[in-house]
Amino acid sequence: MTKKVRVRFAPSPTGPLHIGGVRTALYNYLFAKKHKGTFILRIEDTDQNRYVEGAEQYIIDALNWCNIPFDEGPTSEHSHQHTDSSFGPYRQSERKHLYKKYADILLEKGKAYYAFDSNESLDAHRKNHEEQGKTFIYNWHNRLKLDNSLSMMPEEVANRIASGEDYVIRFLTPPDEKLHLVDIIRGNMTIDTNVLDDKVLFKSDGMPTYHLASIVDDHLMEISHVIRGEEWLPSLALHQQLYDAFGWETPEFAHLPLIMKPVGKGKLSKRDGEKLGFPVFPLSWNESVGYKEEGYYPEAVVNFLALLGWNPGTEQELFSLEELIAEFSLERVQKSGARFDPDKTKWYNQHYLQEKKNALIIPDFQKVLSKNGVTTQNEAHLEDIIALIKERATFVSDFWELSDYFFVAPKTYEEKALKKQWKENTSNIMNELLSVLETIDNFSSKNTEEKVKQWISEKTYSFGNVMPPLRLVIVGDMKGPHIFDIISALGKKETLERIEKAIQVLG
Numbered sequence: 001m002t003k004k005v006r007v008r009f010a011p012s013p014t015g016p017l018h019i020g021g022v023r024t025a026l027y028n029y030l031f032a033k034k035h036k037g038t039f040i041l042r043i044e045d046t047d048q049n050r051y052v053e054g055a056e057q058y059i060i061d062a063l064n065w066c067n068i069p070f071d072e073g074p075t076s077e078h079s080h081q082h083t084d085s086s087f088g089p090y091r092q093s094e095r096k097h098l099y100k101k102y103a104d105i106l107l108e109k110g111k112a113y114y115a116f117d118s119n120e121s122l123d124a125h126r127k128n129h130e131e132q133g134k135t136f137i138y139n140w141h142n143r144l145k146l147d148n149s150l151s152m153m154p155e156e157v158a159n160r161i162a163s164g165e166d167y168v169i170r171f172l173t174p175p176d177e178k179l180h181l182v183d184i185i186r187g188n189m190t191i192d193t194n195v196l197d198d199k200v201l202f203k204s205d206g207m208p209t210y211h212l213a214s215i216v217d218d219h220l221m222e223i224s225h226v227i228r229g230e231e232w233l234p235s236l237a238l239h240q241q242l243y244d245a246f247g248w249e250t251p252e253f254a255h256l257p258l259i260m261k262p263v264g265k266g267k268l269s270k271r272d273g274e275k276l277g278f279p280v281f282p283l284s285w286n287e288s289v290g291y292k293e294e295g296y297y298p299e300a301v302v303n304f305l306a307l308l309g310w311n312p313g314t315e316q317e318l319f320s321l322e323e324l325i326a327e328f329s330l331e332r333v334q335k336s337g338a339r340f341d342p343d344k345t346k347w348y349n350q351h352y353l354q355e356k357k358n359a360l361i362i363p364d365f366q367k368v369l370s371k372n373g374v375t376t377q378n379e380a381h382l383e384d385i386i387a388l389i390k391e392r393a394t395f396v397s398d399f400w401e402l403s404d405y406f407f408v409a410p411k412t413y414e415e416k417a418l419k420k421q422w423k424e425n426t427s428n429i430m431n432e433l434l435s436v437l438e439t440i441d442n443f444s445s446k447n448t449e450e451k452v453k454q455w456i457s458e459k460t461y462s463f464g465n466v467m468p469p470l471r472l473v474i475v476g477d478m479k480g481p482h483i484f485d486i487i488s489a490l491g492k493k494e495t496l497e498r499i500e501k502a503i504q505v506l507g
């Protein structure tokens, strides 16, 4: 790559970031880091009607949680991120003063024109066309019959503007041209300009539309590659024409595939998440629970999102962020939609949970415990328990179910197991076991196992008569890891008490 890589993620702050948006940000980030470039966050807030309070901060928090922070972007009171470099500001609302000049350049060059058509008159045209089975397009076809500066005298245009009439500035799409478009993922495309409409670029309220603002900003911010969702592919023809009209160098484009529903057709929506019970947002937003709050690790989210539309060309599925940066390429992004698989996201989380150092899991485990009324400061003890139960867990929130008996003695014993395991002579055996355990000072798993097994073989008991009832009285159920690991973690006193109590209750 010869030119300096500068890419931008350009969300509109109209609500929380959908995971599709996070993936767009991630691919931009990976591409930037791979090429030692710059990852920019630009807030596209020109449409004040759709502005949602808190959405911008949410976007920043989500990127930071995923560990994909921007290098340049809006300054925020809540973030340590800078940065108003010479390319800023990074909120389009703060760049408002810039855009009019560029709309005027297009007017001067004859590449754009004023239009005064009211919404009502445009609606009437649309309806009229529909009735005739046609589609109304504002372009070469009919622009001279409409209310604009191409169809009226310059004095009238000047008068209307001077009198404060609402207007828009439209792009003048040249007829009969074949536009050649290039997309890194989709290859070459050709479009006949006759099918394009004259898009609105600027409005008399002083605000540019997305199209003008994003092209001007991409140019001024020296964006080298525009990496964005497939839904913007239909805008590419206009954007290319705008670059040509200004005489600017065009960045390279890459339009990412849609993320599809887990089942059926169509793109993944918030409803799918609600129906099937998985998050669609990185962080919680109002009543929608996010990946973070659901207990996912950011490494898992980043890993599954990276593979949702990109593949490394090998069977490898597990990637750290560093590996992704090293491997990522836009050429390996697929054209077709990528099906979202909620089970796979869990699989990733399970993997990253297993990878995580047990000591680092303690704080989250403590939260789970305190939700269940258990407070313990003994971190070494918690670390031991984590080591015993973790392999069965996908989330730290699974830990309570897997470990409750370490903290609370069983109040009841699982009925079926009890029937099967508690036989006539079990109390006697448990009594004998009590005396054996009482003599053991070193209550390590290995030592208790050795001593108990020795006693079993001396007495010629069968394992089946001792071990399952022991598990039942300690755990309350037949679940759990190696029983000697459990009693060792519980300690001698608690182990003896549980056995004694069971003998009392069950007789």
Ligand code: GLU
Residues within 6 Å of the ligand: 009, 010, 011, 012, 044, 210, 214, 227, 228, 229, 232
């Ligand atoms: N503001 C647009 C959005 O909300 C950005 C499109 C682009 O990246 O050009 O997705």
